[in-house]
Amino acid sequence: MIFLSILLAVGVIASCHHKNSIEVEDNKDTVAAKDFAPLVDNGKLSIDLKGITSVAFPKYKLSKATPFIPDSVSVAADEESVSSGNYSATLMLDTIPPKTFYQSVEMAAKHDTCWQINNFAFTYERKDKKGGVYKVSFSKGGQQIFVTHLNSDMVGLTGKKK
Numbered sequence: 001m002i003f004l005s006i007l008l009a010v011g012v013i014a015s016c017h018h019k020n021s022i023e024v025e026d027n028k029d030t031v032a033a034k035d036f037a038p039l040v041d042n043g044k045l046s047i048d049l050k051g052i053t054s055v056a057f058p059k060y061k062l063s064k065a066t067p068f069i070p071d072s073v074s075v076a077a078d079e080e081s082v083s084s085g086n087y088s089a090t091l092m093l094d095t096i097p098p099k100t101f102y103q104s105v106e107m108a109a110k111h112d113t114c115w116q117i118n119n120f121a122f123t124y125e126r127k128d129k130k131g132g133v134y135k136v137s138f139s140k141g142g143q144q145i146f147v148t149h150l151n152s153d154m155v156g157l158t159g160k161k162k
Helices: 002-024 049-053 099-111 152-158
Strands: 060-067 087-093 115-118 121-127 133-139 144-150
Touching: 049 121, 049 133, 049 144, 099 115, 144 152
Parallel strands: none
Antiparallel strands: 060 087, 087 144, 115 121, 121 133, 133 144
């Protein structure tokens, strides 16, 4: 019992000393924010829809990209970036696609089971070469395309097992 009391007292003193040393230290970031910048091409995250789906999409541009961090992962959100490969992005088409575009998607869906077409909703979901998962979704007549990518180490953590 005496040994336990002495051990506890030493632990309290050590933790108080450790706490004081942290308060004295500089609280600046240890890694520069630029090191977490996304992989970009001409200032934009590069998302190649044709490379993902094998369907030629009309002209589009990146509207928004945010890192994807599932609730089940204990990661500091301020240190995660789209450059890690876990992201969700919104792309904007320059114009509303013509009927021929939707026909090409429907033709591709006949040969590629990654496509799911439900009335006016189009979804493409497949694994990449490294075991990560791409998901591309858009609506007929809309100009927004939603793209999500998860690396292979994150796929099982989101509840999906593909």
